[in-house]
Amino acid sequence: MARDIWTDLYGDVDTRRVQPYEALKEYVCPGCNQEIPAGMGHTVAVPREAPDLRRHWHHACWERRATGATR
Template identity: 55%
Template sequence: MMPPRGRLEPEVVRPIQPYQARKEYICPRCDGIIGLGVFHLVVIPEDSPDLRRHWHHGCWYKERRRRGTITPGDASEL
């Protein structure tokens, strides 16, 4: 379940390297499959780590732009 629009929770974002991606996941933004061996991101709410979601890198970037939480320099942080 997505948090209500505009609600910003502290989240931990971790890159998942291709060799670590041993399962397929569904990206919550595009509902597309993140395939085996595909570099992507896992986003873990600090309050509720059980609600972690796997995102395409590009989808997470767009989501952050939508939320307005991208600041200069973020693009290189991953």
């Protein structure tokens, strides 16, 4: 199974899909460095050992992270 840098750095990661109606703030996706606007569904990744390092990702960026693909 392919591993990605996120898992290599932080170990086990819990994820949750945020629905558009729940997305009340803007974030910057670490996968592409582009904005995730308020109102857009996305994925939140929370390292189990470091929950304060949670990050908000576009769904597609989170899915692509293991391949090393960029936009």
